[in-house]
Amino acid sequence: MRIICMGSGGLGGFYGALLASAGCEVGFVARGTHLGAMRAQGLTIERDGGRESLHLPNPRVSEDPADLGAADVVIMGVKLWDTPGAIEAIRPVMREGSCVLSLQNGVTKDDALREAFGEDHVLGGVAYVATAISRPGVIAQTGPMQRLLLGARTAPGQQMAARLCEAATAAGIDASLPPDITVAIWQKFVFLVGMSSMTAASRSTIGPIRHTHASRAFLAELFGETAAVGRALGVALPEHEAEAAMQRADAVSAAMTTSMHHDLEAGRRLELPWLAGTVAELGAKAGVPTPCARAIVAVLAPHVEGRRAPG
Numbered sequence: 001m002r003i004i005c006m007g008s009g010g011l012g013g014f015y016g017a018l019l020a021s022a023g024c025e026v027g028f029v030a031r032g033t034h035l036g037a038m039r040a041q042g043l044t045i046e047r048d049g050g051r052e053s054l055h056l057p058n059p060r061v062s063e064d065p066a067d068l069g070a071a072d073v074v075i076m077g078v079k080l081w082d083t084p085g086a087i088e089a090i091r092p093v094m095r096e097g098s099c100v101l102s103l104q105n106g107v108t109k110d111d112a113l114r115e116a117f118g119e120d121h122v123l124g125g126v127a128y129v130a131t132a133i134s135r136p137g138v139i140a141q142t143g144p145m146q147r148l149l150l151g152a153r154t155a156p157g158q159q160m161a162a163r164l165c166e167a168a169t170a171a172g173i174d175a176s177l178p179p180d181i182t183v184a185i186w187q188k189f190v191f192l193v194g195m196s197s198m199t200a201a202s203r204s205t206i207g208p209i210r211h212t213h214a215s216r217a218f219l220a221e222l223f224g225e226t227a228a229v230g231r232a233l234g235v236a237l238p239e240h241e242a243e244a245a246m247q248r249a250d251a252v253s254a255a256m257t258t259s260m261h262h263d264l265e266a267g268r269r270l271e272l273p274w275l276a277g278t279v280a281e282l283g284a285k286a287g288v289p290t291p292c293a294r295a296i297v298a299v300l301a302p303h304v305e306g307r308r309a310p311g
């Protein structure tokens with residue numbers, strides 16, 4: 001299977017490396033120092049605190065997807081603000097049967113892909129994994145989780161999702177095809193909006209948040225608001241989705257945090273507009289009150305573009 005990772009950071013580089021190690025023909029699109037390091041030293045995935053690693057000595061890597069030939073599947077692995085540029089960049093590698101799979105976070109991530117390539121060419125996907133570029137050419141995974149949910153809204157897409165699921169399983173990824181990928185995308189959204197909002201706004205890992213009465217109650221309200229917005233938009237979320245999200249938050253390690261919290265601490269740009277920001281926006285359209293999501297948007301607004309010069 002020919003796969004191109006559009007963006008080879010925490011997400012694209014990780015899944016791409018695993019798929020390449022299992023025999024898929026993977027091309028990696030990267031830029032800057034990460035691209036230079038991948039060319040010079042290859043791509044390394046470090047797991048279990050560096051005790052285990054996977055090394056691709058000569059990955060096929062380029063700044064331009066067109067150099068990497070045609071793809072069966074393009075994995076969209078750039079941050080959400082980079083999607084418009086990435087769409088234009090991958091046009092030359094898309095063929096009649098090609099599909100693009102966004103494993104980015106959020107529930108609006110596939111809209112621009114459908115507009116650009118058409119419904120038959122868009123797979124739905126959810127990634128439960130915690131990875132980041134730890135230094136150029138090296139991606140570190142925190143914890144063992146590497147779950148991938150795949151699907152599509154049309155028959156050709158569903159066939160490609162099944163092929164990719166098979167390849168991912170062969171690569172040791174915990175991959176599956178849920179009955180409704182839209183519901184699966186929203187289920188992660190419900191969980192992630194609460195988790196990312198609270199860990200970033202309180203600059204804390206989940207442990208103290210879930211054990212402090214007021215912050216736990218706010219987290220529960222965020223789960224509830226997000227699920228209510230999804231239901232108002234016609235997504236068939238289970239009745240107790242908010243409670244299920246809290247159970248998941250109770251089950252993770254107390255030291256767990258989210259990529260948005262990491263981005264905030266590092267002074268990087270935030271994906272807030274695609275997370276709590278989207279809940280507030282969609283809630284306003286659907287007539288669902290979202291006071292907690294709106295509060296998070298206001299609290300984090302000064303940081304959304306990353307660290308600015310003083311003043």
Ligand SMILES: NC(=O)C1=CN([C@@H]2O[C@H](COP(=O)(O)OP(=O)(O)OC[C@H]3O[C@@H](n4cnc5c(N)ncnc54)[C@H](OP(=O)(O)O)[C@@H]3O)[C@@H](O)[C@H]2O)C=CC1
Pocket residue numbers: 006007008009010011012029030031032034063077078079080082085086089103104105127128129130131132133259271
């Ligand atoms: N990492 C994770 O554990 C998870 C991430 N996600 C989601 O996946 C998405 C990607 O996140 P993540 O992988 O962590 O982000 P990273 O910043 O680690 O990786 C994105 C990479 O893509 C590069 N990039 C962006 N645009 C281009 C371009 N036009 N050409 C070449 N390279 C490009 C970036 O370069 P540069 O740094 O120069 O911008 C960066 O190296 C986000 O939406 C995130 O929410 C979802 C689940 C888990």
Ligand SMILES: CC(C)(CO)C(=O)C(=O)O
Pocket residue numbers: 105127128129130192195257258259260
């Ligand atoms: C919560 C987590 C780690 C799950 O994959 C995530 O997606 C994120 O922090 O962005």
